[in-house]
Amino acid sequence: MPVGGNAPITVQSMTTTKTSDVEGTLQQIYALAAAGADIVRCTCNDSDAAEGLARILPRSPIPVVADVHNQHKMALAAIAAGVDCLRLNPGNIRKPEHIKAVAELAGEHGVPIRIGVNGGSLHPDLYKKHGDQVTPEAMVESALTELSYFEEVGFDKVKISVKASDVSLMVEAYRQLSTATDHPLHLGVTEAGPPPSGLIKSTAGIATLLLEGIGDTIRFSLTADPIQEAKAGRQLLEALGLRERKNVDLIACPSCGRAEIDVYTVAQKAQNAFEEKQIPLQIAIMGCVVNGPGEARGADLGIAAGNKRGHLFVKGQNVAVVKEDEMVETLVEWAEFITENGVEAALARVDLEKARKEAEKDRKDLLAEHGDDVNEDQKKVDLIRKI
């Protein structure tokens, strides 16, 4: 799995099982790979974990990184197990001779190493030197010092991360790091916490940097099932156009006084129905036929609510009218058809003129019923003026 250069940006996550639990860990790795993880990290914190790695590695569908803290011997053991990559924390494996010994053995086995600096476990000397504070400069210095030990033994298969739980600190550290080195960067907001705030913090930090062209591989660190991390990583890359879409991009209107259906419920049902399907289409759920089809003209497929009915449209063209309780299953059927046969074939199976007329009628009825001032703001303004 290439990381860096022109390679596509990859998604990482970390198992939460004991690495010595070989079957449990493999089960989680398979689930993570299915959710969008390209690379997985497992802790290698004792010899049982290292032995577990030796058994997991031949059966893993994606490359495995051994996460090593404190004991450099666990890094040596992970290399002996045949691991694909190591992560070392310079804050807690501190002796230069230990770091160099790991780099030398990694070099002999062609195993890359991520220098994983973490704001929360910065080397105490650096913390002191930078005014008893975790600063971007201190984190970058930690990474570059580790890099200099690697260079002394001629090792350069390196990725670097400078994670912090504070988004601004993390962003600034990566910006500085990207000007100081050409090595691939692994992005993440560490200890981001549970969703939704953890998702927001991670997205803010990672997306900011990716849009600046910084970063080669990403990890969402959530206090949640790691499957959510993998999904979030994949979805972020898809949203930024950095990864080919494999799953539905669901767009939905926020609803308003004109909505003819419960947009939230229908959108949620649609999200659940499409969740596990490999349908790379943009699908729209719009609350009314007045603005819906027009606003979602770019969508491959969508539904806009008419008078308790759903108007299905493909690329902005009305194709069918369906009952409210059949909207989601009809969407799924059309989405699967389009994915298999294309838009033209989908349009060819209906009477477009008839569908357009039906939609037009609903649109007119709705406008007549609700008028233009659907949210009644003009009424309120008139009332205020009378006070």
Ligand code: SF4
């Ligand atoms: S006007 Fe229609 S499409 Fe737009 S927010 Fe309101 S209900 Fe949704």
